[in-house]
Amino acid sequence: SEESEGEDPSERDLARIYERRIQWSVQKLARRKRVVEELLHDLLRVCRECFLNSFFPVLQPAIGVGSACEGWSPQEEKDVVYCMFVPLKPPSGHTFHLELDTTKEMPQKGMCVRVELVCTCAREQLGNTTLCFLHHSEHKLRGNQEPSLLQTLCTGPYLDVQKIALWFQKFVTSAWVAVPQSHDYSMKVLPSRRSCKLKLKKASRKPLLVEIIFGIQQGNSDIFLSSQPTEALVPPSTTWLETYAVAEAMFFQHIARQAPRHSCYLKCLQLCARILVGTGFSHYTLKTVVMHLLTLIPIPGWCRRDFLLRLDDVMRYLSCCVKEKRLNHFFFGNEDVPQEISLPPDFRTAQPINLFQNLAQDSDAHAVALHEFNEL
Structure with missing residues (x-):
């Protein structure tokens, strides 16, 4: 055939043996990734519906990152973890400001996410029912509105990774029955201080391990800050580490198209x-x-x-x-x-x-x- 023209037969046989041994693995990773993507789509939809009138971070569509979502893995099938990166946007009446963390020297760039309140009085005049956190009394706000993000998931003025992880873990536990996949999978939330780790089991099949990581976008770029620590560094709970995982995922998508x-x-x-x-x-x-x-x-x-x-x-x-x-x-x-x-x-x-x-x-x-x- 044209494909094998010019090749040494022994090399061709060796390549086929290698391919047969790993082809199933690449295909299975792709199939399980699609299952995880559908799960996260439905889970985040339920989350947005639950917190529609609150002031928790606004969860953006999940992005598959890491080796398993790119289509390869150094791990055995039973140990493969599918990492899903969920960017966070500020809720109404809030804004995020990124500040370089200079409190200690770190091998990887760390930043803090300062949460600030912004005036929403103009929206009130246009009929928006949200009260301005800056220009209404605490008494009126307490009786008519959910607390601000500063009062729930921050330590001081900074967004707290561990509080976000715990908040989302509790949400998943309580809302799992509302997710369509709950009919087919049992779900267990695994211990994690800076992410949400799920173990999904379907009948007699091998468990599916999912890690949901939270992130903050730097400007309009594909470079983010991540809640995930590194093997060498677990930073303070208000420090987010720079990650290139989304840009790497974009690169592999670019290659796949060509x-x-x-x-x-x-x-x-x-x-x-x-x-x-x-x-x-x-x-x-x-x-x-x-x-x-x-x-x-x-x-x-x-x-x-x-x-x-x-x-x-x-x-x-x-x-x-x-x-x-x-x-x-x-x-x-x-x-x-x-x-x-x-x-x-x-x-x-x-x-x-x-x-x-x-x-x-x-x-x-x-x-x-x-x-x-x-x-x-």
Whole structure:
């Protein structure tokens, strides 16, 4: 066939064996992602109906982020977590102001979300029944209106991650029966201080794990602040960490729109992620390598027949990065980021950030990384 022309038969057989072993996994991830997306759509609809006349944050449509929602995963099926990112907007009569958190040095940019009341008197004059929090007495407000966001989910003037997580967990527990999926799935809210983790079970099938993360958009960009901590840092409850997860999800959607049928980039991610399990190389390192390669190698070069070639490219690129002690963050100072991904202006003009800075600064860590890669 045209697809196999010019290939060595043994290589072609090996590629098919690899593909058969991981194709089911990529397809199953896509199917379960659709189930999670439908669930979140219905859950957030019920939430908006419940809090229509209150002053809690306005929940925006959920965005699937992280490896499982991108179509690959380093984890076994039973451990896969589908992360859904829910942006928050201020309710009527409130506004959000982002302030850089300078209280302590952190490896990742942290910000506080100051909540301020704004005058709504003009809307009252147009017939809006909401009372202005700034220009009505506390007595009148208390008797006629739900409390402001400052009185419910803030600590001082700042939006509190932990209070939001607890509020949403309680809502899900009480409102689950109103969600259509409750007829098919049992649901359990798992302990979490900064997100809402759900375990869904349907008859004899494997459980479905979902984590709902809350976020605040930076301007009109695809860069957000996230309620989720990192493995290395759990910040104070009023600090939100900068995240690139939504921009990464947008990038993979951009690639999917251009990729040929039966393209192999997700299969490459899936297989390499499994190879790197147990090593010091994180799945975020792998994802960054593949994102760079997807902008360097033309998209038609990621078709099925090129599977082994692209696997080799991924490992060679990672090898070069380890030897040179440098792997650039994908979104800083990178001219190859697609224009349709909206970044803050200073991102495109910034100096590249080295994700392997620890290898450049620590010769022992570099020696360990070289040894681990050679062992692969």
